[in-house]
Amino acid sequence: MVKIRRVLSWIEGFNDFLGRGISWLMLGVVGVCFTVAILRYVFSLGWIWLQESYVWLNAIVFMVGMGYTLLYDSHVRVDIFYRSANLRYKAWVDLLGTLFFLFPFLGAVWWACYPYVAVSWERLETSREAGGLPALYLLKSFLLVFVVVLLIQGIAVVIRSILVLKGAHEYGKQFDENKIV
Numbered sequence: 153m154v155k156i157r158r159v160l161s162w163i164e165g166f167n168d169f170l171g172r173g174i175s176w177l178m179l180g181v182v183g184v185c186f187t188v189a190i191l192r193y194v195f196s197l198g199w200i201w202l203q204e205s206y207v208w209l210n211a212i213v214f215m216v217g218m219g220y221t222l223l224y225d226s227h228v229r230v231d232i233f234y235r236s237a238n239l240r241y242k243a244w245v246d247l248l249g250t251l252f253f254l255f256p257f258l259g260a261v262w263w264a265c266y267p268y269v270a271v272s273w274e275r276l277e278t279s280r281e282a283g284g285l286p287a288l289y290l291l292k293s294f295l296l297v298f299v300v301v302l303l304i305q306g307i308a309v310v311i312r313s314i315l316v317l318k319g320a321h322e323y324g325k326q327f328d329e330n331k332i333v
Contacts, residue, residue, distance in 0.1 A: 156311055160323075163308040164223055167301060171220020174213055181209045200283040208291050215294040219301035222309065239316055247313035254306045258299050265295040 184206040191197040221227050234245055271277075272289040279285050315323040 160311045167219035167223045167305050171217050174216045177209050177213045181206050200281045201285050204285045215298035219305035222305045243313040243316035250306045250309045262299045
């Protein structure tokens with residue numbers, strides 16, 4: 153039981169660290185977007201690579217930050233019944249939802265994206281735009297990173313749900329002032 157709690161702690165700590173770290177790229181997104189706007193509308197200057205860079209940064213933040221989003225239960229949820237439910241009900245919903253919806257979805261995304269990313273690496277794909285960013289294959293690789301970070305956080309959701317169902321109700325209260333219990 154101690155090992156499983158350590159695994160849970162490691163996964164949640166990893167996704168917390170990753171999410172907080174990657175969130176700093178949003179400053180880059182804002183800075184580059186601001187720079188593009190100033191250069192374009194004030195100086196009539198523009199470069200495709202600069203415009204692509206903030207789209208790439210935003211995509212990386214989105215894909216790498218998904219585990220963090222699930223960790224803090226910040227994803228979109230239609231919670232008509234969930235919000236006011238007891239801990240056991242929530243644990244069952246999280247457990248079954250992860251096993252029957254999240255994991256199959258991630259399997260389908262991996263299955264669809266892996267060949268797409270592999271071909272991109274084989275070709276050392278670059279932007280289709282003249283003057284665009286090189287190494288598009290690196291950006292496409294983040295599709296697989298998305299699957300991995302969400303998968304490991306899904307494993308943490310399963311572990312946490314099982315702990316709650318076994319009576320460890322302290323694991324039902326996930327957050328205390330944004331700190332993992």
